[in-house]
Amino acid sequence: MPLEEEYIPLSGKGVHAVFFDAGETLVHPVPSFPELFREVCLAHGLEVDMLQVSRVTRGLMAEVEERQREGFTFSDDPEKSRRFWLRFYARLVGELGYRGDDGLAQDLYRIFSDPERYDAYPDAREAVASLRDRGYRLGLISNFEPWLEDLLVRLGLADLFSVLVISGKEGVEKPHPRLFEIALERVGARPEECMHVGDSPNSDYRGAREVGMRAVLLDRWGRHPSFAGERISDLRELLTLLD
Ligand SMILES: [Mg+2]
Secondary structure, three states: OOHHHHOOOOOOOOOOEEEEOOEOOOEEEOOOHHHHHHHHHHHOOOOOOHHHHHHHHHHHHHHHHHHHHOOOOOOOOHHHHHHHHHHHHHHHHHHOOOOOOOHHHHHHHHHHOOHHHEEEOHHHHHHHHHHHHOOOEEEEEEOOOOOHHHHHHHOOOHHHOOEEEEHHHHOOOOOOHHHHHHHHHHHOOOHHHEEEEEOOHHHHHHHHHHOOOEEEEEOOOOOOOOOOOOEEOOOOHHHHHOO
């Protein structure tokens, strides 16, 4: 039975620690992935339509998620991650009609690996600061390259988190239980005292539920209409959920 069918309505009772995913949950490329992507492509003579970029990217990401369900990993090693993203961008621009050399994929990788190109969602800043003020211990559990830590420092968010658990540093990625267990050990809490929030039904929701944490899917754009578990569309909803 899919885990989300076991969903029991949440109350904040007993939750002491809240963990967050990073990409598309707390932080995003500026101004947005499709806009930044389009800018880099233009510099290489490729004109792309932003809607088409979003559509093709979502299709490729769905394929990656399917492979991840079968055990494929890439964010657990920085070199593996680099190779994965270079291939991903090469395929993405290929599907958008690009026939040039790999310079475009290299540039995309460089731009999207630059902490200066990212910002925090406004609701993320507000929710994280408010939860911290209310006394929750906060942590991060992310499939990301090690430079995520520099990004959080740059955004002034790093100090709000008691623990940062990043796949590229730990050598294991979500939804593997080990990454969640590392977070539990570092925060010193039992799984049932913790909630994890993220935008992936598989890596975040299912991964957290499998170690016994409470889980909430962040579905900012209504991409998962058939998801049956607990869901929010804005991180500030956590404050009500945990009340
Ligand atoms: Mg994410």
